[in-house]
Amino acid sequence: xxxxxxxxxxxxxxxxxxxxxxxxxxxxxxxxERGNEPFRGLAALPGGFLRADEDLGGAAERELLEETGxxxxxxxLIQLPAFSDPRRDPRGRVVTVPYLAIAPNLxxxxxxxxATGARWxxxxxxxxxxxxxxxxxxAILTLARDEARKQLENTxxxxxFCGETFTIGELRTVYEVxxxxxxxxxxxxxxxxxxxxxxxxVGTKRAQDTGRPAALYRAGSAWTLFPAMxxxxxxxxxxxxxSRASARSRK
Amino acid sequence: xxxxxxxxxxxxxxxxxxxxxxxxxxxxxxxxERGNEPFRGLAALPGGFLRADEDLGGAAERELLEETGxxxxxxxLIQLPAFSDPRRDPRGRVVTVPYLAIAPNLxxxxxxxxATGARWxxxxxxxxxxxxxxxxxxAILTLARDEARKQLENTxxxxxFCGETFTIGELRTVYEVxxxxxxxxxxxxxxxxxxxxxxxxVGTKRAQDTGRPAALYRAGSAWTLFPAMxxxxxxxxxxxxxSRASARSRK
DNA sequence: AAAATAGTGTCTTTAAGACAATATAAA
DNA sequence: TTTATATTGTCTTAAAGACACTATTTT
Numbered sequence: 001x002x003x004x005x006x007x008x009x010x011x012x013x014x015x016x017x018x019x020x021x022x023x024x025x026x027x028x029x030x031x032x033e034r035g036n037e038p039f040r041g042l043a044a045l046p047g048g049f050l051r052a053d054e055d056l057g058g059a060a061e062r063e064l065l066e067e068t069g070x071x072x073x074x075x076x077l078i079q080l081p082a083f084s085d086p087r088r089d090p091r092g093r094v095v096t097v098p099y100l101a102i103a104p105n106l107x108x109x110x111x112x113x114x115a116t117g118a119r120w121x122x123x124x125x126x127x128x129x130x131x132x133x134x135x136x137x138x139a140i141l142t143l144a145r146d147e148a149r150k151q152l153e154n155t156x157x158x159x160x161f162c163g164e165t166f167t168i169g170e171l172r173t174v175y176e177v178x179x180x181x182x183x184x185x186x187x188x189x190x191x192x193x194x195x196x197x198x199x200x201x202v203g204t205k206r207a208q209d210t211g212r213p214a215a216l217y218r219a220g221s222a223w224t225l226f227p228a229m230x231x232x233x234x235x236x237x238x239x240x241x242x243s244r245a246s247a248r249s250r251k
Numbered sequence: 252x253x254x255x256x257x258x259x260x261x262x263x264x265x266x267x268x269x270x271x272x273x274x275x276x277x278x279x280x281x282x283x284e285r286g287n288e289p290f291r292g293l294a295a296l297p298g299g300f301l302r303a304d305e306d307l308g309g310a311a312e313r314e315l316l317e318e319t320g321x322x323x324x325x326x327x328l329i330q331l332p333a334f335s336d337p338r339r340d341p342r343g344r345v346v347t348v349p350y351l352a353i354a355p356n357l358x359x360x361x362x363x364x365x366a367t368g369a370r371w372x373x374x375x376x377x378x379x380x381x382x383x384x385x386x387x388x389x390a391i392l393t394l395a396r397d398e399a400r401k402q403l404e405n406t407x408x409x410x411x412f413c414g415e416t417f418t419i420g421e422l423r424t425v426y427e428v429x430x431x432x433x434x435x436x437x438x439x440x441x442x443x444x445x446x447x448x449x450x451x452x453v454g455t456k457r458a459q460d461t462g463r464p465a466a467l468y469r470a471g472s473a474w475t476l477f478p479a480m481x482x483x484x485x486x487x488x489x490x491x492x493x494s495r496a497s498a499r500s501r502k
Numbered sequence: 503a504a505a506a507t508a509g510t511g512t513c514t515t516t517a518a519g520a521c522a523a524t525a526t527a528a529a
Numbered sequence: 530t531t532t533a534t535a536t537t538g539t540c541t542t543a544a545a546g547a548c549a550c551t552a553t554t555t556t
Contacts, residue, residue: 437522445517461529462526
């Protein structure tokens with residue numbers, strides 16, 4: 001066993017959180033400034049090491065609470081494909097399992113233990129390359145955004161970007177911001193209100209500063225969306241590491 | 252650092268392969284009989300430990316080659332959510348990353364190094380509970396089958412179950428077997444041949460023992476299927492560990 | 503009344519669902 | 530000709546795309 005075990009790799013696991021929200025009409029991600037080496041001072045996704053008594057989902061919930069004060073029961077954590085390049089972490093062999101979390105528009109994030117600062121940052125800014133992210137967090141964030149876009153097509157997760165109650169217009173803005181497109185308000189309204197279990201009218205209305213007050217809805221009971229919400233013009237290839245071994249075409 | 256590190260968990264990673272194929276009109280999975288403890292003598296998914304010089308995709312390719320002699324370039328490996336229960340492996344802390352592989356109808360599998368025997372087994376038999384699978388491989392296999400079903404809806408992966416060339420009838424059988432439904436041959440034909448990049452006619456025909464010979468096709472260049480292939484009556488909830496933290500409703 | 507935002511109705515187009523008859527081979 | 534399998538055509542229905550007007554509020 002000792003002989004064979006030399007081939008094995010003892011390593012540590014981390015979870016990294018891509019916490020997305022819609023603020024100021026943009027898709028934003030929660031970033032921390034790293035207080036420790038490596039990559040001290042760089043922006044990074046919040047995350048941390050897996051502990052002995054917890055599984056990955058538990059670690060993700062714990063990190064979420066530590067970094068944002070959010071109870072995972074309020075959120076939606078989706079596990080993404082692991083990143084496992086042997087040289088992705090200068091501290092040694094560390095494989096990370098990223099989680100996508102969808103959050104409603106939150107107050108200012110509270111700086112966590114491991115972070116000197118936490119802030120919301122527009123995703124396209126973070127991905128622009130104007131300043132680097134620690135580790136391979138740029139690839140992870142890209143994957144998380146892609147997954148969020150796909151989830152909007154097939155599930156009712158868009159309601160998780162909103163508060164307890166919301167207007168159809170707010171929900172449409174979520175789609176427009178996450179997809180980066182504009183949608184026809186009439187067709188969107190029809191789709192949302194006629195798809196069983198997507199939203200339920202709550203009866204009351206929300207007054208704005210001006211204009212006609214909008215009717216309020218709450219999230220319905222359905223999880224999957226059938227038929228799916230269609231997004232125009234996306235014929236994507238399978239993403240990076242998740243299907244690494246399958247990228248070659250069959251001839 | 253030493254103090255903090257006590258909280259961390261040093262562990263090993265494995266990859267497990269759910270290699271699916273269609274044989275004898277049934278969805279089948281490649282199982283090995285475990286030659287070593289733990290679970291010696293039980294059926295299990297092929298798999299093994301991650302090594303120091305490889306990433307997870309590389310480990311999956313290596314295991315695939317070792318267990319089946321298949322070159323990963325011919326196959327399609329899809330990473331599934333990790334299984335990380337602290338007590339899932341009696342040998343200690345082992346987290347596993349499952350991969351789904353789609354294979355054409357293969358000859359008899361060659362027994363691998365770690366296995367005393369390898370065989371194809373119908374998936375519904377393996378999941379029936381009549382005999383147990385090692386570790387949490389029953390849950391992994393369930394997840395793999397669900398993923399395969401979903402992939403058939405949204406991608407052209409069904410062609411990977413077939414050989415280099417195939418008939419529309421063979422492709423339809425793949426859908427029927429994996430989904431466990433029956434499909435209208437006329438509508439299926441229309442959908443497949445009119446969806447851009449799904450299949451390309453190869454010109455020749457394949458003669459059967461009897462009946463009209465079927466035209467042969469090869470896989471097209473498209474990966475995603477737009478519009479998606481619709482499966483009736485599936486309103487699924489998010490699966491087990493992948494969304495463990497999200498199972499609670501928001502209320 | 504004017505400005506601002508919310509909300510609805512109809513026609514067209516696309517694609518799926520539901521049906522049966524014809525074509526091509528071997529025996 | 531019979532048998533067996535492959536293939537194709539049409540009508541209906543569901544839902545998305547495109548489009549403009551009406552409704553409700555504040556100022």
